[in-house]
Amino acid sequence: MSACGSVSSQSGKNSPAVALEETSPGTSPRQRDRAIGGRGSTGLPWLLLAAMPLVAIGCGPTPAASFRLNMFEASQQRLKPSQEQQVATILAAMFGSPDEPVVLAETGLDEAKLQLAAGPVRSDIVGRKNGLYREHCAHCHGVTGDGMGPTAAFLNPYPRDYRPGVFKFKSTERADKPTHDDLVLVLRNGLAGSSMPSFDLLSESKIDALAEYVKYLSIRGEVELALMRAYFELDDEDQGKLPETREFLVEEILAPVAEAWQSAEDAVIDVPEMPADIDLVASIAKGKELFYGNKANCVKCHGVTGLGDGQANDYDDWNKVVLQAHKTVQGGLEQASKASTWEMDSDELSEHEADLVWLERFGKVLDGNALQPRMIRPRNLRQGIYRGGMRPLDLYYRIHAGINGAPMPAAKGTVPPEDIWHIVNYIRSLPYDFNGTLGVDRPMVARDRL
Amino acid sequence: MAKTFGWRCDVALAAAVLLACVGCGRGAPVAGPQADGAAATALRATLAEASEGGGGSAAAVSTGTGWATLKGTFTFLGSPAAPKELVVDKDTEVCSRGGMKLYERSLIVDDATKGLANVVVFLRKSTRVKTEASPDQVLFDQKNCEFLTPVFAARVGQPVSVKNSDPIGHNTNISGTSFNQLIPAGDSTIFTSGRETGLPVSVTCNIHPWMKAYAVFREDGYVAVSANNGSFTIPDLPAGEPLEFQVWHERATGRSGALSLDQPELKWNAKGRFKLTLTEGEVRDLGTLEVPVDAIGG
Numbered sequence: 029m030s031a032c033g034s035v036s037s038q039s040g041k042n043s044p045a046v047a048l049e050e051t052s053p054g055t056s057p058r059q060r061d062r063a064i065g066g067r068g069s070t071g072l073p074w075l076l077l078a079a080m081p082l083v084a085i086g087c088g089p090t091p092a093a094s095f096r097l098n099m100f101e102a103s104q105q106r107l108k109p110s111q112e113q114q115v116a117t118i119l120a121a122m123f124g125s126p127d128e129p130v131v132l133a134e135t136g137l138d139e140a141k142l143q144l145a146a147g148p149v150r151s152d153i154v155g156r157k158n159g160l161y162r163e164h165c166a167h168c169h170g171v172t173g174d175g176m177g178p179t180a181a182f183l184n185p186y187p188r189d190y191r192p193g194v195f196k197f198k199s200t201e202r203a204d205k206p207t208h209d210d211l212v213l214v215l216r217n218g219l220a221g222s223s224m225p226s227f228d229l230l231s232e233s234k235i236d237a238l239a240e241y242v243k244y245l246s247i248r249g250e251v252e253l254a255l256m257r258a259y260f261e262l263d264d265e266d267q268g269k270l271p272e273t274r275e276f277l278v279e280e281i282l283a284p285v286a287e288a289w290q291s292a293e294d295a296v297i298d299v300p301e302m303p304a305d306i307d308l309v310a311s312i313a314k315g316k317e318l319f320y321g322n323k324a325n326c327v328k329c330h331g332v333t334g335l336g337d338g339q340a341n342d343y344d345d346w347n348k349v350v351l352q353a354h355k356t357v358q359g360g361l362e363q364a365s366k367a368s369t370w371e372m373d374s375d376e377l378s379e380h381e382a383d384l385v386w387l388e389r390f391g392k393v394l395d396g397n398a399l400q401p402r403m404i405r406p407r408n409l410r411q412g413i414y415r416g417g418m419r420p421l422d423l424y425y426r427i428h429a430g431i432n433g434a435p436m437p438a439a440k441g442t443v444p445p446e447d448i449w450h451i452v453n454y455i456r457s458l459p460y461d462f463n464g465t466l467g468v469d470r471p472m473v474a475r476d477r478l
Numbered sequence: 479m480a481k482t483f484g485w486r487c488d489v490a491l492a493a494a495v496l497l498a499c500v501g502c503g504r505g506a507p508v509a510g511p512q513a514d515g516a517a518a519t520a521l522r523a524t525l526a527e528a529s530e531g532g533g534g535s536a537a538a539v540s541t542g543t544g545w546a547t548l549k550g551t552f553t554f555l556g557s558p559a560a561p562k563e564l565v566v567d568k569d570t571e572v573c574s575r576g577g578m579k580l581y582e583r584s585l586i587v588d589d590a591t592k593g594l595a596n597v598v599v600f601l602r603k604s605t606r607v608k609t610e611a612s613p614d615q616v617l618f619d620q621k622n623c624e625f626l627t628p629v630f631a632a633r634v635g636q637p638v639s640v641k642n643s644d645p646i647g648h649n650t651n652i653s654g655t656s657f658n659q660l661i662p663a664g665d666s667t668i669f670t671s672g673r674e675t676g677l678p679v680s681v682t683c684n685i686h687p688w689m690k691a692y693a694v695f696r697e698d699g700y701v702a703v704s705a706n707n708g709s710f711t712i713p714d715l716p717a718g719e720p721l722e723f724q725v726w727h728e729r730a731t732g733r734s735g736a737l738s739l740d741q742p743e744l745k746w747n748a749k750g751r752f753k754l755t756l757t758e759g760e761v762r763d764l765g766t767l768e769v770p771v772d773a774i775g776g
Contacts, residue, residue, distance in 0.1 A: 097510030106733060113511040120513030121521035132525060194656075203656030260733070260749065261602075261676060263722070274525050322663040325647035328568075328685040339568075342684055345653075363731075363775060395505030430658050435684035437649035437658040441667045 093126040093148070093162075095119065096172045098191060098249070099397045101256045103390040104353060114270060115255050118277060123248045126162075126171050129241075134278055135286045137244055144234070145241035160234055161241050164227060173245030175346070176399065183223045186399055189346055190242060191249025193285065194433040197416035198292075202429045202438050205292035211239035213417070221413040243289060250285045299424055302449045314447070315454025324427075324443050324451055329406040329435065334458050336408040344404040345433040351401040353394055360387045404434060412459035423452045540605035542718020544758030551764075552594040552708040554587045556771035561585070564688040566623065572646050573623035573686065580688065583628045584728045585774060586706065593708025594769055596629040597737060598678055598692075598726040601700035601715065602751065608714040611699065615639040615668070618693075620648055620661075620683070625691035629678060629728070633699040634671050641666035648686065652693055654679040671695040677726050677734050692728060717758040725750045731775040739767060 097119075102112050124130035129142045149159035157163070162171065168187035170177040175189030188195070197214055198206035215235050218226035227235060258270055258281065270276065318324040320332075331337035343351055364384055372380060407414070416422050416431075427448050430438035439448060561581040566573045573580065586595040611633040619626045621643040632638050642648045642661035650669075651658040657669050675695045683689040694701055702710040715721060725746075730737035736750025744752035744764075756762055 094512060096507070099508050099510050102510065103508075109511065113514065116511050116513040117517050118521065120515070120518035121525060130522070202658060257676065263602075264747075272521055272524070274527065278525055322645070322647040323660075323665075325649075325660060325662070325685065328647070339685055339687070342687065359776065389508065392505060393508045396507035430660075432656055435649075435651070435658070437651065437660045437684065439660050442660050442662050442665050 093171050095123075095126060095248075096170070096174060096176075096397075098174070098252050098256065099393045100350070100353070101253055103386070103393045104349075105256045105259055106386055107256060107259060108268065111259055111268060111270075114272075115252060118255060118270070118272065119248065119252055122251065122277065122282065123244070129244060131244065132278060132282065134282055135244075135247055136290050137247070138240055141237040141240040142244050144237040157234075160230075160238055164230075165238065165242075168223065169245075173242070173249060176397075181399055184402065185222050185404075186346070186402065187223070189249075190246040191253060192346070192433075193246045193250040193288075194345060195246075196431045196433055197422075197426075198429075198432075199296045199425055200292050200429070201295060201297060201440075202432045204295045205289045207292050207296060208239055208243070211242055212236065215239060217417060219415040220418070221411075221415050247282075247285055247289060251282055254281045254285065297425060297428055299421060299428070300445045302420065302452075303446070306449070306453075308453060311450045311453040312457045315450035315452070315457075318443070318447055318451050319454055324439055324447070326451065330409055331406070334409040334461075336406040338406060339435070340403070340405055342404055342435045343401060344435070347401040347404070350394065350398045353390065353398070354401065357387050357391050357394060361391075406436075409455055409458045410461070420449075420452050420456065423455055424448055427451055540716065540719065542605075542716055542755075542758075544717040545608055545714045546717040546756035546758060546760040546762065547711060547713045548715055548723075548754075548756065549709065549711040549761065549763050550599075550767050552597045552704050552710070552767050552769055553592040554585075554594040554708075554769050554771075554774070555592075556774075558585045558587045566686075566688060568686060569623065569646050572644055575622065578622065580622075580624055582688075582690075586628070588707050591707050593704070593706060594727070595704055595706045595708065596692075596728065597704040597708070597710065597769075598629060598631070598694055598724075599702050599704070599710055599712065600631075600694065600696055600724055601698065601712070602722045602724050604698040604700055604716060605719060606716050607698045607700075608716075609699070611635045613637070617641060618650075618681075618691075619643055620650070620689070623648075623683075623686050623689060625681060625683075625689055627691060629692045629694070629703045631694045631696065631701045631703055632671065634674055634695050634697045636670065636699075638669045638671070638693075639666050640669050648683045648689075651682045651684055652679060653682070655695075658684075677724070677736070678728075694726075715756055717756045717760065720753060720755050722751055722753045725752070727769075727774065729774045729776075731773060737769070737773060739769065739773065741767070 097112060097116050099112075102115070107115070122130075122132060127147045129139070129146045131137045131139055131142065144158055145161045147159045147162070149157070149163045151157055166177050167179050168177045168183065169175055169190065170180065170187075173190035175187045177187065180187050193205065195206045195210070197219065198204070198210040200206060200210070212235055214224070215227045215230075215238055217228070218224045227238070230238075255270060259268065262268065262270070319326040319330075319334075327338060329336075329338040329340075329342075331340075360383065364380065364387065367380060369377060369380060412418070414422065414426075416426055426436070427443075428438065428440045428445075430436045439451075443451075561583065564580040564582055566580055583596075587593070588595070613636070616630065616632045616636060616638045618630055618638050619641040623644065623646075630638075640650045640659065640661060642663060642665055645663050647663055648661050649658060650661055652669070654675055655669075655671060659667050659669070661667060673695070674697050675693070678692040678694040681691040681693050694703075700712055700715060702712045704710040725737040725739075726735045727737045728735055730750065732738045732748060732750045736748070738748050738750050739746050739752075741752060744754060746752040754762070
């Protein structure tokens with residue numbers, strides 16, 4: 029039932045128009061119905077008869093998978109249908125489809141790797157698996173990489189939406205992209221404390237292909253956002269249409285995105301080694317002082333207990349935009365309901381009606397094309413579970429650069445490297461810290477106590 | 479055989495019902511358009527062609543000479559409601575020192591002149607620039623748990639000194655730039671924007687969520703933020719060629735804060751843009767630009 033299940037939950041209601049999008053590969057419903065009915069059976073029981081139309085409506089024939097347009101941003105930018113169409117066409121020209129990805133040389137992506145990851149799950153003549161992304165990733169991250177696969181709504185935290193091109197766990201500065209190796213590391217280790225599993229059992233070349241494909245979806249998503257935002261910047265003479273020239277699409281839109289990815293490879297944070305002769309007890313004490321002090325100020329969000337119970341009503345960037353959109357729609361509808369339409373001339377009235385149509389559609393998009401916004405909690409530092417990795421180096425990166433997309437700010441510049449190391453040491457001691465004296469008779473760790 | 483059949487049917491029905499139910503949970507996604515395959519193939523060929531040297535951007539052709547100045551004053555035609563008091567529930571020993579209260583500042587109107595503060599006006603595209611970006615720092619300070627400049631402008635490449643004059647730590651998070659930095663008590667750090675923002679972007683402190691400001695970064699520096707009396711001045715603009723300005727206010731009802739006024743002679747449109755051409759040496763005063771009540775939202 030896998031193909032059927034994913035279609036239905038992705039498309040929400042069983043409308044055929046919607047079912048065209050993001051279909052997963054698999055047996056066609058007709059084949060499956062035959063399998064259920066058995067060969068040569070006569071007189072199907074009524075139960076099956078009743079079930080069949082439902083199944084058939086739910087799936088329809090299996091069309092080629094397609095990327096889902098970023099309807100959230102399209103609504104946010106209030107694009108016209110013709111403009112949405114133009115973005116879809118430009119993206120198809122620049123990036124192809126989920127079954128046949130193509131890339132321009134400027135992206136710096138390797139098409140051979142992409143082909144290994146793209147397309148339906150299948151094996152070639154020597155039994156080599158293709159379609160890795162849909163086999164391993166699309167359930168959660170979606171065919172488009174919008175973080176809205178069929179299982180997404182049930183996960184906490186939500187799967188990453190690659191389209192804004194923002195990644196949290198990396199070895200580069202906050203504003204920089206992750207390196208290829210950063211993505212590989214996440215694929216290998218998974219993200220502890222989230223639903224992201226480890227894919228360490230996959231071969232090196234497969235992981236490599238998947239990391240490349242994530243970059244592909246991310247670059248594609250960023251280009252999509254840039255295109256949609258570019259409509260606002262158009263001049264009147266452009267008549268609401270983006271110029272379909274190499275100059276604009278490649279040099280102005282694609283190049284900056286691609287360059288950011290390429291430059292990340294040389295932008296790994298230079299981490300000074302932790303002094304070898306460091307006195308760990310003193311370092312932990314110093315780290316504690318910094319944690320609670322006004323310089324590093326970790327306490328404000330991670331709480332006086334370190335349980336992540338400080339500033340706990342914030343949102344990450346992905347959820348914040350959705351939250352703000354909900355406010356825009358609600359506020360807009362409220363304001364529109366208060367408008368005195370009888371005082372309007374015909375121009376104002378048609379503008380008012382257009383506003384209502386837009387708000388209503390945006391509301392539907394928020395309902396069907398976005399996940400319910402969810403707050404982000406500062407990490408509970410007493411559990412010893414760190415999403416971005418538990419090596420001291422990983423913690424150093426997090427503190428130095430902050431976490432892109434999340435409220436966690438960067439300490440670099442204002443907190444010197446040796447102090448960052450002290451904080452790392454203190455944080456690493458927190459899961460074992462308790463209100464008492466450490467000793468053989470008190471082996472309890474904080475996690476059990478709490 | 480018949481028994482297996484019945485069992486299989488039950489499974490089929492259960493699965494079908496389950497599918498139908500799952501489908502109802504969330505709203506149906508709004509389906510976007512599909513790509514036009516033929517057009518996409520044709521466009522791909524265009525894009526894949528090697529760039530034919532030079533090319534030169536379509537814009538940025540200067541047709542005029544000399545420089546001119548634009549000024550004006552925004553006034554608000556309504557009486558703004560008393561500003562809301564902000565909920566300060568943290569670090570109250572500093573943020574509410576001596577019973578001090580903080581108010582939201584999204585609509586600041588001068589009592590006497592009705593001048594509307596913090597309206598941003600900037601030139602959309604420039605063909606030439608009179609002065610290079612100044613290496614002087616722009617100060618962006620925070621004190622008493624409030625950003626001292628509600629809206630600030632800087633040039634791309636110009637250092638902004640992000641300062642914290644409080645005895646407690648803050649962080650400054652400039653959206654759209656990935657700048658989010660801890661600013662320890664009494665300390666400061668430098669931020670230099672590497673690229674333009676379209677419209678102003680929000681600046682927040684995640685530790686003290688009530689703190690809010692806006693920033694706008696422009697390549698050419700042709701940007702002004704209206705003062706408390708509503709006045710603004712942009713000097714050294716390229717004269718003798720058509721200019722288009724964008725106008726923004728935090729609470730303007732236009733898209734993303736675009737402030738749209740009824741000024742047909744300036745061709746002021748719904749995107750909050752107006753056009754004019756200045757003559758060399760001119761100081762064009764747009765006079766009083768009246769902002770009606772319904773141009774500002776709640």
